Amino acid sequence: MLEVRGLAAGYLGERVVDGIDIEVQTGEAVAIVGSNGAGKSTLFRAIAGLLPPMAGRVVLDGKDLTRRRAHRIAREGIAYVPAERHLFPAMTLKTNLVLGAYPKRPDRDTLELVYDLFPRLAERQRQQARTLSGGEQQMLAVARALMSRPRLLMLDEPTTGLAPKIAQVAFEAFAELKKQGLTLLIAEQQVPLALSVADRGYVLENGRIRLEGASEELEQNPEVQRAYLGVA
Amino acid sequence: MRAVILDGIVLGLAYGLLGVGMTLVYGLGGVINLAYGQMVVLGAIVISLLMDDGVPTVVAALGGVLATAGVAVLLDLTLMRAVYRQRGEERTLLGLLLTLGVAFVIGGLLVSRYPAGGLYISISGEPISILGVPMARGSIWASVMALAVAAALLLFFGATTFGRGVRSVIQDEIGARLVGINPSFVRTVIFALSGALAGIVAITSSMNGPLTVNAGFELTTFALIVTVVGGLGSVAGAFLAGLLLGVVNTLSANYIGQYITSVILLGAAALTILIRPRGLLGR
Amino acid sequence: MERTESGPRRGARLAGSAGRALLPIVAAAAILAVLPSIWFEDSPYTTSLAVRALVFGAYGIGFNLIFGCTNQLFLCVGALAGIGGYSTAIFVDRTSLPIWVGIAVGTASAAIVGGLLSWIAVRRSLGIIFTGIVTLVFSLAFANLLLGRRDLTGSETGLLVTGAPAGLADDQVGAYYLFAGVVVGFLVIFRVLQLSHVGWAFRGLRDDEVAAELAGVDVARYRIYAATVGSAMIGLAGALYAYSSGFINPATYAFDFVDVRVLVLVAFGGLGTLLGPVIGAGVLAFVDEQLSARLELREVLYGVFVIAIFLFLRRGVVATVVDLFNRVVAYLRARPALRPSRE
Numbered sequence: 043m044l045e046v047r048g049l050a051a052g053y054l055g056e057r058v059v060d061g062i063d064i065e066v067q068t069g070e071a072v073a074i075v076g077s078n079g080a081g082k083s084t085l086f087r088a089i090a091g092l093l094p095p096m097a098g099r100v101v102l103d104g105k106d107l108t109r110r111r112a113h114r115i116a117r118e119g120i121a122y123v124p125a126e127r128h129l130f131p132a133m134t135l136k137t138n139l140v141l142g143a144y145p146k147r148p149d150r151d152t153l154e155l156v157y158d159l160f161p162r163l164a165e166r167q168r169q170q171a172r173t174l175s176g177g178e179q180q181m182l183a184v185a186r187a188l189m190s191r192p193r194l195l196m197l198d199e200p201t202t203g204l205a206p207k208i209a210q211v212a213f214e215a216f217a218e219l220k221k222q223g224l225t226l227l228i229a230e231q232q233v234p235l236a237l238s239v240a241d242r243g244y245v246l247e248n249g250r251i252r253l254e255g256a257s258e259e260l261e262q263n264p265e266v267q268r269a270y271l272g273v274a
Numbered sequence: 275m276r277a278v279i280l281d282g283i284v285l286g287l288a289y290g291l292l293g294v295g296m297t298l299v300y301g302l303g304g305v306i307n308l309a310y311g312q313m314v315v316l317g318a319i320v321i322s323l324l325m326d327d328g329v330p331t332v333v334a335a336l337g338g339v340l341a342t343a344g345v346a347v348l349l350d351l352t353l354m355r356a357v358y359r360q361r362g363e364e365r366t367l368l369g370l371l372l373t374l375g376v377a378f379v380i381g382g383l384l385v386s387r388y389p390a391g392g393l394y395i396s397i398s399g400e401p402i403s404i405l406g407v408p409m410a411r412g413s414i415w416a417s418v419m420a421l422a423v424a425a426a427l428l429l430f431f432g433a434t435t436f437g438r439g440v441r442s443v444i445q446d447e448i449g450a451r452l453v454g455i456n457p458s459f460v461r462t463v464i465f466a467l468s469g470a471l472a473g474i475v476a477i478t479s480s481m482n483g484p485l486t487v488n489a490g491f492e493l494t495t496f497a498l499i500v501t502v503v504g505g506l507g508s509v510a511g512a513f514l515a516g517l518l519l520g521v522v523n524t525l526s527a528n529y530i531g532q533y534i535t536s537v538i539l540l541g542a543a544a545l546t547i548l549i550r551p552r553g554l555l556g557r
Numbered sequence: 558m559e560r561t562e563s564g565p566r567r568g569a570r571l572a573g574s575a576g577r578a579l580l581p582i583v584a585a586a587a588i589l590a591v592l593p594s595i596w597f598e599d600s601p602y603t604t605s606l607a608v609r610a611l612v613f614g615a616y617g618i619g620f621n622l623i624f625g626c627t628n629q630l631f632l633c634v635g636a637l638a639g640i641g642g643y644s645t646a647i648f649v650d651r652t653s654l655p656i657w658v659g660i661a662v663g664t665a666s667a668a669i670v671g672g673l674l675s676w677i678a679v680r681r682s683l684g685i686i687f688t689g690i691v692t693l694v695f696s697l698a699f700a701n702l703l704l705g706r707r708d709l710t711g712s713e714t715g716l717l718v719t720g721a722p723a724g725l726a727d728d729q730v731g732a733y734y735l736f737a738g739v740v741v742g743f744l745v746i747f748r749v750l751q752l753s754h755v756g757w758a759f760r761g762l763r764d765d766e767v768a769a770e771l772a773g774v775d776v777a778r779y780r781i782y783a784a785t786v787g788s789a790m791i792g793l794a795g796a797l798y799a800y801s802s803g804f805i806n807p808a809t810y811a812f813d814f815v816d817v818r819v820l821v822l823v824a825f826g827g828l829g830t831l832l833g834p835v836i837g838a839g840v841l842a843f844v845d846e847q848l849s850a851r852l853e854l855r856e857v858l859y860g861v862f863v864i865a866i867f868l869f870l871r872r873g874v875v876a877t878v879v880d881l882f883n884r885v886v887a888y889l890r891a892r893p894a895l896r897p898s899r900e
Contacts, residue, residue: 116454128449130442141442144453366686371867378860533705540698547687
């Protein structure tokens with residue numbers, strides 16, 4: 043579904059990521075793992091259209107989306123949930139969700155689906171987004187992205203600021219979404235969590251892909267174990 | 275006393291619309307449009323020219339509103355592009371300076387071509403009694419129009435999809451882009467809306483009394499004061515501040531003096547900035 | 558082994574560098590000195606034009622110090638000049654003290670008000686926008702005050718300012734030389750500040766306020782300092798102008814008369830540069846003269862100038878031209894074909 047070829051992106055002329063080749067098949071869950079500063083967010087921003095790529099291509103189901111701007115890419119069916127979430131702080135939880143479906147009106151089934159997935163959100167519909175807890179905000183951000191019934195859901199470090207238990211719950215929700223047929227692309231520092239849901243993964247280091255392969259392979263890989271899994 | 279307060283409300287409604295027009299553009303794009311008063315005057319001149327040509331008042335009024343909205347869009351698509359490329363304070367400063375230039379261009383052109391220009395829409399008929407006070411029909415028409423526009427705006431921002439989209443761009447521009455909203459397009463539409471509001475202010479103002487071609491700077495000053503007191507970016511705040519300051523204006527002008535009144539209004543703006551910069555209802 | 562510089566050599570070197578530093582000012586002073594004989598042709602009209610240009614140049618140098626050097630958008634140049642002019646006139650009128658005392662009072666008043674505005678802006682951490690709005694509000698309030706206190710200021714009818722020494726009033730050449738001296742004096746002050754530690758602080762502050770603060774520059778102090786000195790300059794020019802023109806009213810110091818032109822001329826010449834305001838004032842006077850028949854078109858042209866300058870020539874026309882000139886010179890120097898052949 044998604045094909046990224048030779049992508050390079052960065053800030054003020056400096057390339058933070060370079061030569062990125064990534065593939066995501068329909069229905070797959072793919073993880074991008076790497077430590078802080080590896081370039082995960084930069085890569086996602088470039089794919090999502092928040093950052094213009096310096097080189098390479100981004101193709102979705104045959105359509106070249108490389109130089110498109112974020113709102114156009116969102117309308118093509120890629121829903122991106124950044125680490126900073128970017129919720130609408132003074133609007134209610136419900137309104138945030140409603141806006142997720144823009145420009146269409148929210149469809150009842152999708153709302154139900156979202157509330158089933160995140161029951162906590164149903165309880166706090168009328169609360170202002172800025173008064174929600176970190177975990178609830180993260181769930182709201184994901185829920186909002188789902189309102190547009192995207193083809194591809196991109197999650198950038200979804201466990202940021204979440205207690206381990208909540209992070210676990212979040213990833214259980216992602217697993218459920220995958221089961222329902224949604225294609226996922228997840229960037230994560232927490233490698234075990236990421237690989238638990240993903241079919242395949244890429245290891246990003248210093249802006250380049252170091253390794254790629256099926257989740258189990260990566261988990262067994264001694265380099266990955268040493269660098270990210272704390273195994274001596 | 276009641277008459278003075280009612281007069282104040284009439285004035286305040288006009289102030290409110292002025293403030294809303296200016297605060298909308300600031301809230302969305304961080305631009306303080308110092309040419310706003312001149313845009314009102316432009317609307318007035320267009321309407322008066324059309325009326326002189328024999329066009330019926332209602333059509334002329336519509337023409338004026340379209341003209342001001344059009345000029346606003348032109349401004350947004352040309353000069354404002356350079357402004358939006360900047361961020362934060364740089365953007366506001368550049369917007370301020372460029373619109374100041376535009377104010378001089380529009381004002382200068384209008385004054386030089388129509389030195390005696392102005393607009394006065396007189397509504398004939400006996401004064402109507404409101405709460406025991408005889409109010410001129412023009413004032414009543416102006417107030418009703420202003421209230422209707424305010425209600426329409428409320429509906430627009432609160433209940434329509436696009437209106438919600440506008441609010442979302444104000445609150446988190448990146449978030450808006452992520453849900454598929456194009457902030458550039460929204461900004462242009464809102465700029466056009468603020469232009470249309472300028473045209474409407476021209477109409478309602480001139481129903482109350484003649485609006486001359488020289489009134490531009492004064493109108494911009496009022497708009498700025500109302501916007502600052504209401505809270506930069508807050509539509510409800512601008513409307514509230516407009517009403518408040520309108521009443522203060524007439525009370526003070528009636529019981530104290532004309533020049534002191536101006537000082538009081540200006541002082542209100544300065545005081546707001548110094549003591550409560552976010553204004554009445556700003557965030 | 559180090560060689561210590563001998564006394565006379567050191568003196569010569571310092572004199573040399575001082576000379577280089579003051580060269581632009583000396584050049585400007587020379588031009589100003591000979592201008593009357595070349596151009597005025599004993600015409601009072603031309604003289605008054607030149608006087609007005611110099612007055613605005615003086616305003617401009619003060620504004621340059623405040624906005625160009627420390628980024629404080631003071632939209633109250635006219636008001637500060639008005640404080641200088643009106644307080645001097647009223648003071649001398651009420652106390653019958655000598656004129657120069659009155660002028661000192663006027664200058665001091667403007668300096669105090671300007672410093673106060675800056676202090677308030679600093680204490681309340683007003684950004685450049687809010688500073689602009691507050692000073693604009695102050696400008697307008699001051700104009701209203703002038704109009705309102707009829708007993709003190711004569712309102713729109715204005716004040717007759719008598720008592721100027723002969724040769725100064727009524728657009729005579731004496732006034733020209735006075736203001737030329739004032740402008741040169743202001744340039745020297747500006748230059749001295751520019752080359753001292755104060756100038757260093759200004760440059761750092763303009764570039765990155767936070768970095769400057771962290772590097773130990775007391776941004777607040779330098780801002781208030783610049784505002785006080787700049788306002789004093791503006792007040793002094795305003796007070797002197799009251800005497801040289803003999804008549805003042807609120808329009809003399811109005812926002813849309815003074816502030817707009819000062820903004821245009823300083824931006825044109827180059828914010829923060831030494832001679833920018835003077836060159837800008839000269840160009841503006843020329844433009845004004847060309848358009849003297851169509852005053853409203855003048856306003857339109859100012860507007861176009863403001864737009865053009867802040868869109869394209871942010872650093873000012875003078876700075877851009879100088880830059881261009883330097884680049885041409887560098888290019889010509891580098892071209893081998895122009896190097897002398899060594900045959």
